[in-house]
Amino acid sequence: MAEKEKTGNAFVETVKTIVYALLIAGVFRTLFFQPFWIPSGSMKETLLIGDFLFVNKMAYGYSYASCPSLMLPRFGIEIDAMDVCGVFDGDNTRLFGSEPERGDVVVFRHPVSGRDYIKRLIGLPGDTIQVKAGVLNINGTPVELRDDGTFEEEMTAQGPQRLRPRCENGPVGEGGTCIKSRQIETLPNGVSHAILNIGDQQSDRTGVYTVPEGHYFFMGDNRDNSADSRLAQQAGGVGFVPYENLIGRADRIMFSSAGRSMLFFWTWRGDRFFKAVK
Template identity: 40%
Template sequence: MAKPTFNPLKLYIRGYDWTGRTSRRELLLFLGICVVPQLGLMYQRAALPDHRLLETFLWLLVALTVVPMWGHLLRRVNEIRWPGWVLLLMFVPYLALVVVLVLLVKGRGQRRLYELTAFRSLGFGLACILAFLCLTRAFWEPFAIVGGSMKPNLLVGDVVAVGKVSNSFDRGDIVALKRADGQAVMGRIIGIGGDTVQFKDGRVWLNDEQLSQEQIDPFQEVMEPQGALRHIPRCTNGAVGHGAVCEKDRYIETLPDGQAYEVLNIYDRMPSDDTGVFRVPADHYFIVGDNRDNAADSRYAAQVNGFGMVPHAAVIGQAHRILYSYNGPSAFSVWNWRPARILKAVK
């Protein structure tokens, strides 16, 4: 048997062959190679969040290591003579670490499975898809919705893909932004630079013209704690018990250009239902939540936990699609996922 090579280039190339064998030391070395760009991403996000070139380069490195990493894991499974389906356990939280540790310490077993079966070919294809998604991650970012300010269009538990390429935003766009305290939140642009915005009786007046609203069937949800923060929804139909139907008045609001979207109203005569006139400075946005009575947005100053006027530089990007959605405290509870919302367009 040939002595294992530790040439990094040869080790990398061998990872694309899913039918060979990998020793413990080779697997440990390649896992170390894979960890480097991931640690770099963690550092970049914490210390250099606006360094787009570095982020793009690091995601490229991550994408280039996805397929060979899985290849070396499978080659190690071959080495200890286990069936390839064992790697499915890598998708189970916490158990994945146990699997890796076993692969690093286990001796040889009783079977050899070197052939590229249909199951392994499918795995290779899925790994290539995952590598492509990693390659595109420099241009979009997932955001988890933890509060109810954007109901009914974004629900608690939605995970939304936000594009980071476009630098142009307009009225009606749902965007992610960084508040003055650094927290990332979402809202809908109502006013752009040069606009005037005012709320009267809960209705939006844009440039001295009232936006039309048409009432439709109420928005309904179950009265129960929502999301990881376990927030309790508020209802138009009063105080309802746990498990009962919580309703909110729902309207279709239309912008001057004809773009329409749904908004909610819970209470009348709220302090935020009547405001002064806001004049949006150049290169700023007036951004509000669609759940109007449950949103601290541009109607409130940053000093009182609102957005204030949002500068263009604080907008991260526009929300495009819901990647997946779950109803419960954890995304790992797949039985609580909402299949109908997977890849749904954000409007």
């Protein structure tokens, strides 16, 4: 009898340990840092497909969007932050909130789909944003641009989704070199970063966007391959993003893998481990 009691107690203790560990992990992820894999090439070359980073949730304070989501459609699991913390949605405010800065690389919840996106913050509340002939204009003034050579990558399937890059040098065969023009863009507050261009397209010529109060305007660094605030939410873009939808700031890449799985060690990009996001 004593043997059965010991076995039962050991099982209960194991379950309690697992539950406590999950609770601690949940609290840590909700309050401090959230893991994020880069699934697409919209932020190249700043962020590559397969980069893994932790999002600093303390940077902007907390809202309903700070609650973690669990999206595993393959297994029929789609738990969004709204399902858990939706009671805090609706006032577009944050607890311990602080304002993001222009040029920050930010993870946020898509206002309609609820999916997590990562883009660069370009427009602040009250700003006017327009793209003219591929040049970003903020409040009527073109940003400083400097040509900086090219960005080159192999034409091959990338990441778990097996996405293939778009190239400025036309159709490129498997294993060939895909080239994009690179420029250094400097925002009004002095933040400089690389942007990539593929060719002339509609997103290089936009109307004037006036960012509403309490909202932000985001763009991808891979300018011709990014569904961002230049497109309305109903057209597949993200439109203006409310303050409460910000999740956190991307500060540093922790790990990077060019293959389908992080277990394929021969595809690891050691030169990107612990690299700062600028």
